[in-house]
Amino acid sequence: MAKILGGITTSHIPAVGNAIQKELYDDPYWKPFFDGYPKVHKWIQDNKPDYVINIYNDHGLGFFLDRMPTFAIGAAHEYKNEDEGWGLPSLDPFPGAPELSWHIIESMVADEFDITSCQELPVDHGFVVPMQLFWPGAPHHPDMPKTVPISANTVQHPIPTLKRALDFGRSLRKALLSFPEKDAKIVVLGTGGLSHQLDGQRAGFINKEFDQYCLENIVHNPDELTKISRMELVEKAGAQGTEFLMWMMMRGALGDDVTEITRNYHIPISNTAAGTLLLECAA
Amino acid sequence: MADMPAFDYHIDIPGTTIFDGKQAMKGYALNKMCYSFNKAENREAFKADEEAFMEKYGLNDQQKQAIRDRNVLGLIEAGGNIYYLAKFAGIFGLSVQDVGGLQTGRSTEEFKDYLKSQA
Structure with a gap:
């Protein structure tokens, strides 16, 4: 049976891709952000996951408003990175794991x-x-795992509730643990956040206090966070938070x-409060 | 469309437009045009003839005027979704700090300072 090694979260700001391309790791603006990653690199090197479940939100490349899935799971042999409208160079395709994708889809649909x-x-x-x-x-x-992308809708309300998101993860856990490949090692990513708002007269809004509350609770008390309503989340974390x-x-x-293995939090990267967290599962 | 006050989403957050079904219906043509800007050929076609491109996507007068004026708040008012509008802004090489400044009456530098002030 498969094993879930742990989970890693990070902000996924487009400007980071640009900073990586230009190798701005020691630039004074970027250093406090990039300093959050060496411990993650070490953990990945020590653990060498075979599969990465990448939970992210599409921003108008994979999906348009004509058909907007609340929860979408990739089931492809590879995933192409395409131009998002800014003419930035695209990366080569990422290798998929369709057998794991379909196992997750079967298991989660059976789980309603x-x-x-x-x-x-x-x-x-x-x-x-990420x-x-x-x-x-x-x-x-050299150690790039095969991947399964999972995208949740945060483009258009109604978006899922925090409780639904947590429950989704719990159902995903059941699916992953029952994947029949012997000793398969899996890591789960949660990308995006933390507080930020791009649009409206409130653009630029960041909320350190709320982010810290979320970071504290998500480690050992995630159910507490399900009390936050979606509108409260928009109000306190910003429209894109x-x-x-x-x-x-x-x-x-x-x-x-x-x-908890490591945590980093820095304001601002682009318009965003950037957060990184690595949680290891009990053996 | 009538408001639906019983719904969770019907609360007022100053300076924030909730992009819900109502906005999605209002802004569909505008957002569809901006979605097309994912492809370089469509960005070029827009630059070559903005009016014809807007006509092709069926934008209404309010949306067309906001596009002509490069009025980000006006585009949101007309049903634009920021993730698609970002592709429109990209045509002009604007960063999200530029767009933030435009919406809040700040220069880009002032907007960056505002972001830092929240650290």
């Missing part, structure tokens, strides 16, 4: 989660930037017993 399966899914910065941060040189890192839902989905997949 209604999933949209995607045999083609172009992936944007929400998926790609891969670059965790596996430098991705997708050509709703990406915290991905963190909740990731957290649900880890089970109750986790150990």
Whole structure:
């Protein structure tokens, strides 16, 4: 049976891709952000996951408003990174794991989660930037795991509730643990957040106090966070801070017993309060 | 469409437009045009003839005027979703700090200072 090693969260700001390309690791603006990753790199090197479940939110590349799935799971042999409209260079395709994808889809639909399966899914910065941060040189890192992307809708309300996101993760956990490949090692990513708002007269809004509350509780008390309503999440985390839902989905997949390995929090990167967290599952 | 006050989403958050079904219906043509800007050929076609491109996507007068004026708040008012509008802003090489400044009456530098002030 498969094993879930742990979960890693990170912000997925497009500007990070640019900073990586220009190798701005020691630039005074970027250093406090990039300093959050060496411990993650070491953990990945020590544990060498075979599969990475990348939970992110599409930003208008893979999906348009004509058909907007609440929860979509990739089931492709590979995932192409395409132009999002800014003309930035695209990365090479990421190798998929369709047998694991279909196992998850079968298991979660049987568990009464209604999933949209995607045999083609172009992936944007929400998926790609975390891969670059965790596996430098991705997708050509020598230990690059095969991937299953999972995208949740935060583009258009109604978005899922925090409780639904956590429950989704718990159902995903059951699916992963029952994957019949012997000794398969899996890591789960939750990408996006933390507080930020891009649109309206309130653009630029960041809420350190609320982010710290979320960071504190998500480690050992994620159910507490399900009391936050979606509108409260918009109000306190900003219109795009709703990406915290991905963190909740990731957290649900880890089970109750986790150990915090590292954490980083920095304001601002681009318009965002950037957060990184690595949680290891009990053996 | 009538308001639906019983719903969770019907609360007022100053300076924030909840992009819900109502906005999604209002802004569909505008957002569809901006979604097309994912492809370089569509960005080029827009730059070559903005009016014809807007006509092709069926934008209404309010949306067309906001596009002509590069009025980000006006585009949101007309049903634009920021994730698609970001692709429109990208045509002009604007960063999200530029767009933030435009919406809040700040210069880009002032907007960056505001972000830092919340650390």
